[in-house]
Amino acid sequence: MSDHAATPAKTTSSSGFKIDFHIWGPVIALVVLVIAGAMMNPNFLSYGNVTNVLARSAFIGIIAVGMTFVITSGGLDLSVGSMAAFIAGVMILIMNALVPSMGVGIGIVLVGMASALVVGLAAGLVNGLLITQARIEAFIVTLGTMGIFRSLITWLADGGTLSLDYTVRELYRPVYYSGLFGVAWPIIVFAVIAIIGEIVMRHTAFGRHCAAIGSNEQVARYSAVHVDRVRLMTYVLLGILVGIATIMYVPRLGSASSSTGVLWELEAIAAVIIGGTMLKGGFGRVWGTVVGVLILSLIDNLLNLTDLVSPYLNGAIQGVIIILAVVLQRQKKAQR
Amino acid sequence: MNLKHFAGALALSTMMMMPLGASAQDAETAVIGVSIPAATHGWAGGMNFHAQATIDALEERYENLDFVLSTASDPGQQVSDIEDMLATRDIDALVVLPFESEPLTGPVARVKEEGKWVTVVDRGLAQENIEDLYVAGDNPGFGRVAGEFFVERMPEGGNIVVLRGIPTTIDNERVEAFEAAIEGSGIEILGMEHGNWNRDDSFEVMQDFLSRYPEIDAVWASDDDMAVGALEAIAQSGREADMWVLGGAGMKEMIQRVMEGDEQVPANVTYPPAMIGTAIELTALNFVGNAPVSGDFIIGSVLITPENAEQYYYPDSPF
């Protein structure tokens, strides 16, 4: 097709000193937000506020890391928000039910955590099997399970709120509120997962295979990649990460209801796309997703810390920034 | 045991009901359709609970009453539900808690045109005189009672922050009445943000308020779900001793804390989800009793304090 193949190999592109927005767009947006925030409110960069914002980002962030793999391999999962609510509900019910027999102790919290991971894994497995074995579109499968998980939590909570037993809650509370060397646990967990995620995406066969499947499933199949197995793995991985996010979420308020995790799926997907992963698959980067998540929660935080716009317009500001972040990345293509 | 709530719910209403169950022997079976929003937040969950509890009790007591309950998660779905009730379930009466006033007005008016009994709950329709019976909470009253409590509690004035609900008329009426009530009292509202009647949202909004304002004396959370989130954020910041929180709508955990004399949660304001039960019961009276009940019934908001908290405490309710 292209005719520039006539030049010899190994000539390096001499683009000079230009900022590549495709790579740095999200980072620039993040830096601009931080500077704007620091200028508008002196408390913005305070230890307390930074901890708040990062810890809040952790749930969506942990989920978004998993979502990055799903989207990179050409899939989508709309069920994660409902799944988180469902897992939180099951976790609380199990822990409450065990109080009489086990007594309140570390054991009960560990059982709760384990159950979150198991339920997350099972939920991811259901999504993945329906998509890879029953060959139903990911959008449809996860739209269906989104409704199912949401109804299940409403049903489990009898339309109201499930609350964790007060004494267990006191024991479990530090998982969200305390930390190590002044860094809150959710932040630590998020950071560890993000770093592992980045390494897996960039430096392992699994990450490479995800990108290959998302780019061209046929090529992957002809190149001895177990397409279905890799796809299934992405959904299972995401399910487990939703479980981990829920483990961090439950100690925060100690409750779950039908309004838990509403729209988390869209926030996670938005973060992934802002970060530069392609919605149609084929290319993904976890560090970008982390930046995307931070951008989204910083916007919320900034709007709460200032009186710049009417609170009615918060959604509009978010929308504009999401679109801008993506437009910045597309610019390079348009210049061709 | 459901009857117990039911009785309690009725006690809240401003009108005292006549004894029920006079002539349950009418041969004709009456079908009453009940259309309410789905349980998307705590208050709605309580409302769903009370609707179901009332229906169960009435069905048990009167053989000639049938109920069709449907819950909708958006106004469009609610319109469809009502159309289906009319077309396929042949209802004789409709009890509706409109998701929103405007979109539901037409469909409900059509039910009325068919000669059916219509009871509207909580949110009025955009057009007057459609319904036979209107049962509602008092939103301006809800804000006013809260405001008056603040004025009483803070005679010297002080700094407060306000967590608002989902942007709706209900929320606007409450906030306007609240602002009117504290007018001139020296109480200053530092900030108002929407916590959307949601624990997680209010937690985050409250965290940001705490970062932003070093001096907060009290919080009007305007809803008990939001109060839960706000209290948690305050606990995280270690500023529990600095401020108290007023929620609203009478969630059982909050009532319990009021009952126990918790300094942080000194009071509550009712906005009873049980009003749906009252409405269903009053509608049912038309088919089992002799005297039809019509008109407007406004269930006022009442301040709950440690003194009277016990009578508003329903341990079995999910809300």
Place this chain on the structure above:
Amino acid sequence: MSQAARRIEETVPVPKGQTVLAARAASRSFGPVQVLFDVDFELKAGEVHALIGENGAGKSTLMKILSGYLAPTGGHIELDGRRVDFASSDEAEDAGVILIHQEFNLAEQLSVEQNVFLGREIRKGFFLDHKTMRAETQRLLGELETKVSPTAKISEISVSDKQMVEIAKALSRNTRVLIMDEPTAVLTNREAEILFRQIERLKANGTAILYTSHKLDEIARLADHITVLRDGHRVANVDAGTMSEDQMAQAMVGRELSNIFPVKHEVGSAETVLSVRNLTVGSIVRDASFELKRGEVLGFAGLVGSGRTELMEGLIGVRDAEGTVEVGGKPFRLGSVKDARRAGIVYLTEDRKGRGLILTQGMRPNLTLLALDRFGKTMIDGKAEEAALDKAIKDFDVRAPTRSVLVGNLSGGNQQKLLLAKTMLAEPDIVIIDEPTRGIDIGTKQQIYQFIHALAGQGKSVIVISSEMAEIIGLANRVYVMRSGRITGEVQGADVNEDVIVRYAMGLEGRKFDSHE
């Protein structure tokens, strides 16, 4: 009468031989790289002007400039003697200049008829006039002797039918200049004949035609005029008839081409490395049995659609297949590409853009995808990958403008070399190559032939599937011929010649099977 038909009739016949479209000293650079240097090129009414050159010589660029897809960075375009600047391909199409892409520009989910009239739908008042459009499409396809239904979905018709739909689409317009980018690459001989008749017809109507192909015999037969490009420069511009096929090839490559096929190795009585018995692939291939020897180049001949590709795809596990297969004397379980790779069998697909390479990724991930397990157990060793890419670029003479270029921006020949490199990275014993040189220039073809020859020399075994008879005859020690999903004959030694193979392929000779099967 339909609008489309009217349009064709309204075409004012330009006197034959008058210049319609011309490039004057056209140049084009992509960034710092110039790919076209001051090229003059004229298209005259009623003439076929062949444009030939190796992959990467600048043919595509020139065609895109002429048809408004690219603007020249130097020089200009003239239409009817006046300078024009096509802002887009749409403007060029409105002026009657139409390019038929090698990669089709068809909407896969729409029907044939919807595609033919896409963007120029005939309306009856406010509504679409389906009847007229269908009739018109039917008429055009009839002229092209294509049996495909106007209502068939593009995604469900064959590649050659797609080519015919593209041509029908061009014919339905007021086409003054038709630019055809290797139209016969995906056509069978019979279909190519139909195309040639249509080209003659268009010529007679006064259409100016630019024709490119790597098949020099077609050029010799069709062209009135020949322009040869090499490395972006025009190296020849002559009347056809003054240039033999050999001279064309020489002008393209810039050096003398001796026999492009290397001398075959002797295989003799070497051991059997692969034995296939009664392999059935879906409903396409029935009871295929064959053997492959060490150091052998085994040809698979037959018409397009005779089941050669499906047979090999069944063997390597991308299609469901049943049968008994032994590799090196050991039983081999069908069904997994990974197992096939472990057993030392690799397959180079004929569809390098759709199944062979990820066009949206760079060379490195493409190169190592098949043999990724060789680059570390849990973590991929990036340095080793880079080293492998260096070696691949050197060994296979992959010419890329930059190391980070997207594979989709490589020329066909370089893509094929990269695909070869990718496959060889798996260190196979048995290499199956499907259409090794489709859409590739003659210089690269020769390199690939040399390479296949060298593989056999190293004691590996190679299966070559090809529709180019010369390729099969020039390379293979032994040939199986397929017809309608069956292996109908086996030829070797002196019998490996066109005459015998064609007789098997056409069913004139060889094993007969009940027609109802």
